[in-house]
Amino acid sequence: MSDAEPEHPDLAAQERSEEPELDRGVVEAWAAKMISNPDRAYKSLFYIATIFFLLTTLYPFFWLLMVAITPSGSLNDVGVLTPGGFNPEAFIDIFQLLPFHRFMFNSFLIATVSTVLVLFVASLAGYVFGRLRFRGKTPLLLTVLVVSFFPPAAFFVPLNRLFNRNVDVLRPLLADGSLFNTPFAIVIPVSALYLPLSIFILMTFYAQIPDGLEDAARVEGTTRLGALFRVIVPLSAPGVATAGVLTFITVYNEYFFSSLMTDGRPEMWAPMLEGVLAFRGQYEILFNLMAAASIVAVLPVAILVIVAQEKIVSGLTSGALKE
């Protein structure tokens, strides 16, 4: 190619400031505008994505509210955006017809105990995997992680049999010596199942705490365990909060073991899930009560997330700690 050769026609076209008056369709014209002004395209895409996201996540919640405030007689009248009437009594009825608060308390207790258990065990494991060097660490870590890939159903049959067995040593602690119909029947399997995720989160956080700080704590008079809980855990607060909230929410929302490990009666530690489903009577389904119960059940989690959001965001995004 010689220099004398004329420039490519496209280059000349690009330098022309005004679009030539071509006969274009609406879409084509719009596309041309967006190409010449990409910032506008990004901005409108951002709004479109945000609106779509808000619609898909918030609309079901909104509709749930519409159903909840509709009197049970006019449930068929619930529209896309409007309730079929106005009767907020459903929010009171759920506590009177059934002790829904007891179901919620059960769930809350189960989720709290599981979270505490998971955080404690995962802290120890996270310390070992994140801060110690020993042979066979990687295979061991992978084995732990593999547990979380198992479908819960794979555990159900053996666990159900185990929990229904009367164990004599447990007799003084539990009514009939079996774990079925106790909070532990849910706490044990879900803790085990969600433990690996927390181990993984805490491990990455604990690994980043400088060795010097642990050394300093140990010289000052703590044991390794003391250094873990006095120095490493507080400094990993975002990670601990993230692992804790994730575990709490997953356990609170858990369906499989929650629906199978109790007989569904609130006094038998049936969780919130059973409470919501309990408004499904033999002859009619009280959709408005179910909706109200669902909304009430979401509240604790929503509050938890709002309270802990700052920590969680920094936990999920940064994961980094300045020395």
Place this chain on the structure above:
Amino acid sequence: MASVTLDNVTKAYGDEIAVEDMNLEIRDGEFLTLVGPSGCGKSTTMETIAGLTQPTEGSVYIGGRDVTDLPPKDRGIAMVFQNIALFPHMDVYDNISFGLRLRKYDQEEIEKRVDRAAEIVQLGGMMDRMPEEMSGGQRQRVAIARAIVRQPDVFLMDEPLANLDAELRIHMRTQLQRLHRELDTTIIYVTHDQAQAMTMSDRVAVIDNGHLQQVDPPLTCYNAPDNLFVASFIGSPAMNFFHGAVTDDGFGSEFMNLGFDPEEIGATPGKDATLGIRPEDVYLKRDREEATVPSETIKAHVDVLEPMGDEVFTYLLLEEDVETSAEGRGEGQLLLSLDPQTDIEEGQKVEVVFDRHEAHLFDSASEEAIAHSLA
């Protein structure tokens, strides 16, 4: 108050041997300084004494008790870390009182001790600052305060004054010495600063590459270094060396010859040897009376002058065509330190003498010292 003994301690990190077969006895109440080049194993030695790492071989005794398998908290030690290691989530008061609170001292006693420690390190009024809101030097002082409040048997201090400005460093140096005198605590100290090592220590332990080279009072290390390494490491600026051999009637090398009776000092003629002369022991010819036993006159010319304020480092070339390499002093160079008042300029021809009484002779092969005076 306790003695510390390292008995055949070896510490290996995989293939890397950080400390090898170290035997060191630190007396009760002694101030011992570990010196050596970066990476020679000073911090590793400290960590072994503290119990933060297990020695690969050997044992550690504190106060006559075998502590090799005891955790750090049961060893009666306090440590100032090289990387400071304040707890970032605690304010100054909580940092300093951490150990006392763990040991369940009562509130009044804790406050009294923290106040006292803060006074020593001049940190009054900063008790509720967080570490990230402090300068490096302030953090370092908090770390020192955290160590001294506990009044342990043994202090381990790994470069505790590294981040301080000159004035504060000298102040802290005196404070630490006073503290040492008051508490009578055994102190094991690491520093890169020769002035600290020389002024504060009862004894200095020189380490090179994981091996203990010499443990002696600072002046002994300075005046009678056991080997070439100690001779070159102790003293600033470093000693001048001339590599040559012992002859029948003295020492001979390319640029420097010196007559003496080899038999008298126990040198073997024919063996490779190194002559060492400290810059402080070289004088201009007109000042020759200052040398105890002046040598013969050496002709040289001035290559470079480095005025340091209170003295001028003067680099001489012993012959016109000596090659000067970028790193360190070559064979034909001689460094002396002169009074800044001296009338001298670069390129000038000078005649110098050195003090034979202070000249050192080393066996080049074994690097051991043969004599510390060639008068």
